[in-house]
Each structure stands twice: as C-alpha cells, then as structure tokens.
Amino acid sequence: xxxxxxxxxxxxxxxxxxxxxxxxxxxxxxxxxxxxxxxxxxxxxxxxxxxxxxxxxxxxxxxxxxxxxxxxxxxxxxxxxxxxxxxxxxxxxxxxxxxxxxxxxxxxxxxxxxxxxxxxxxx
Amino acid sequence: xxxxxxxxxxxxxxxxxxxxxxxxxxxxxxxxxxxxxxxxxxxxxxxxxxxxxxxxxxxxxxxxxxxxxxxxxxxxxxxxxxxxxxxxxxxxxxxxxxxxxxxxxxxxxxxxxxxxxxxxxxxxxxxxxxxxxxxxxxxxxxxxxxxxxxxxxxxxxxxxxxxxxxxxxxxxxxxxxxxxxxxxxxxxxxxxxxxxxxxxxxxxxxx
Numbered sequence: 001x002x003x004x005x006x007x008x009x010x011x012x013x014x015x016x017x018x019x020x021x022x023x024x025x026x027x028x029x030x031x032x033x034x035x036x037x038x039x040x041x042x043x044x045x046x047x048x049x050x051x052x053x054x055x056x057x058x059x060x061x062x063x064x065x066x067x068x069x070x071x072x073x074x075x076x077x078x079x080x081x082x083x084x085x086x087x088x089x090x091x092x093x094x095x096x097x098x099x100x101x102x103x104x105x106x107x108x109x110x111x112x113x114x115x116x117x118x119x120x121x122x123x
Numbered sequence: 124x125x126x127x128x129x130x131x132x133x134x135x136x137x138x139x140x141x142x143x144x145x146x147x148x149x150x151x152x153x154x155x156x157x158x159x160x161x162x163x164x165x166x167x168x169x170x171x172x173x174x175x176x177x178x179x180x181x182x183x184x185x186x187x188x189x190x191x192x193x194x195x196x197x198x199x200x201x202x203x204x205x206x207x208x209x210x211x212x213x214x215x216x217x218x219x220x221x222x223x224x225x226x227x228x229x230x231x232x233x234x235x236x237x238x239x240x241x242x243x244x245x246x247x248x249x250x251x252x253x254x255x256x257x258x259x260x261x262x263x264x265x266x267x268x269x270x271x272x273x274x275x276x277x278x279x280x281x282x283x284x285x286x287x288x289x290x291x292x293x294x295x296x297x298x299x300x301x302x303x304x305x306x307x308x309x310x311x312x313x314x315x316x317x318x319x320x321x322x323x324x325x326x327x328x329x330x
Binding site: 004005006008009010012013016019020021022023024025026030031034035036037038039040041043047057060061062099100102103104105106107108110111 | 283284285286287288289290291292293294295296297298299301310311316317318319320321322323324325
C-alpha cells in the first residue's frame with residue numbers, strides 16, 4: 001500500500017509498543033509464516049569486481065552487478081553519455097526499486113506480525 | 124505616570140530610591156527630541172498670558188487649550204496641546220476635506236497620537252500593531268519565537284515513534300555487515316543472509 005506515509009506514523013504514535021522500528025532489522029524469524037522456504041538473495045557481483053570499480057560500501061548491495069556496467073558505459077561515452085546508457089540505467093533503477101519494494105514489504109510483514117503477537121498476548 | 128517632583132517621600136517606600144536626590148542628580152531621563160527649529164514645542168505655559176499665546180500658536184481657542192500633563196513622564200511635551208482621541212475612522216468620510224486621504228483640513232491641529240490613529244492601520248484601533256512598550260515588544264517577539272520553537276521541537280524529535288511523513292520501510296539489506304567491519308576490518312568476514320519474498324517451489328505471480 002502506497003498510502004501509508006502518515007497513517008503508519010500516526011498508528012505508531014498511538015501504539016508505540018507494536019510499531020516496527022525502522023532503525024534496526026526485523027525481529028521475527030524470516031521463515032515464519034511462509035508455506036515454503038524463502039529463497040536467499042544472491043549477490044551476483046564478486047568482491048574483486050567491486051573493488052576494481054572502487055564502489056563505496058553503500059553501492060555494494062544486491063544491485064551492484066547492474067551498477068558496474070552502467071558505470072562502464074558512462075566512462076566510455078563520457079562526456080556526452082546522454083541517452084546512450086539509458087538501458088543500463090533503467091536496469092539498475094528497476095533493481096533498486098524492487099529492493100525498495102522489498103524493504104516496504106518487510107516493514108509491513110513486521111507490522112502485521114507485531115499486531116498478531118499483541119492479539120495473541122491479549123487472548 | 125504622575126510622579127510629583129516636589130514631594131518624593133509621599134509616594135511610599137517603593138519610590139524612595141528612584142526619587143531620591145542622589146539619583147535625580149543625574150538629570151532628566153529623556154531628552155527633548157530632534158525637531159526642526161521652528162517645530163519644537165515651547166515651554167510649559169505657567170500663567171494665563173502664556174496659555175493664550177500657546178493656544179493661538181496652535182490654532183485653538185484659549186478655552187479649548189489644554190497642554191500635556193506636566194507630571195506625565197511619557198507624554199509631556201512642553202506646551203503641545205492634548206486633544207484627546209482623534210482617529211481617522213471617527214471623522215466624517217463624506218465631508219470635503221482639504222486632504223481627503225488623511226481626512227484633515229489645511230491648518231488643522233494634528234494631535235500627538237496621529238500616527239497611532241491614522242487611516243492605513245491593519246487593525247480596527249491601530250494600537251496593537253505598534254505597541255512598542257516593554258511588554259508589547261516582548262509579546263511581538265514571542266508570537267514569532269514560540270511557533271518557531273514548537274515547529275523545531277516537532278521536526279527534530281529523535282524518538283522512533285515521532286511523527287514522520289515518510290514511506291515506512293525497513294533498513295536496506297546488504298550482503299555484508301559494513302558497519303561492523305568499519306573502519307579497518309574486511310566486510311567479507313561478516314556475511315549476512317537476506318531473504319527475498321520468493322518461496323522455493325512456488326511460481327511467483329508477477330513477471
């Protein structure tokens with residue numbers, strides 16, 4: 001749900017005990033509630049490659065394997081990269097966007113599990 | 124207002140210091156003001172003759188002339204008359220004034236509070252906007268500073284359940300713990316297992 005910017009904050013203000021904390025990782029077991037096993041995220045870029053491109057730690061995430069071709073394209077076509085690197089840029093952006101959506105889903109999962117835990121504690 | 128200069132001790136113990144001779148040695152606490160030479164009011168009229176002359180100078184009838192109270196430490200102005208409250212809004216809008224914009228005729232006596240009661244004030248009485256007394260100035264500052272302080276407090280709150288207008292999301296997931304390895308360790312010594320929302324054996328609904 002994309003309309004949760006203010007409502008979740010308000011909810012957290014009134015019920016701070018079951019509001020998820022966004023400054024730390026989720027607290028529940030990652031496999032809890034899933035009918036199968038969740039696939040672990042794979043890191044498709046190697047450390048040596050990332051060192052070669054001098055990526056900062058913040059760039060060494062699960063989308064680094066798309067960022068490096070983008071940087072290569074930019075250095076090749078510099079200084080007039082223009083739209084030549086649009087494809088690579090779109091691929092990297094999509095990967096980052098999917099990562100962001102996953103973060104939001106993790107938050108929502110955490111929130112619902114906390115509410116469920118509170119309901120079970122009440123009963 | 125109303126400090127009798129010749130009987131300081133009658134005002135009670137609170138004024139004995141500020142009216143004592145040793146403090147008054149310093150002299151008056153105001154100065155006459157920078158007037159154009161011919162515009163400066165004259166001395167306070169002592170006898171009938173001076174009162175007549177002052178009234179004629181200001182274009183008033185002698186029976187109407189009343190100077191500013193001599194003991195009023197705020198408004199005392201020599202022989203300048205006290206005309207009472209004369210506002211722009213109280214004057215007849217349909218009379219043919221010489222100066223229609225200010226509702227004043229040529230040669231009409233201008234009271235000391237003309238700037239307080241002029242026609243382009245924001246408020247009905249015009250007095251609150253320019254209340255430059257001590258408490259008035261404090262109120263003017265506070266009515267800006269207190270909202271500023273409240274906004275700063277609400278926008279800078281650190282507690283995790285403070286009001287935020289942001290998309291609720293968990294922290295970003297990385298394959299290695301860079302914060303733990305900072306600054307000199309190798310992050311590859313601290314790998315993290317992160318899971319996606321795909322379940323093995325289950326075909327994902329989206330593309």
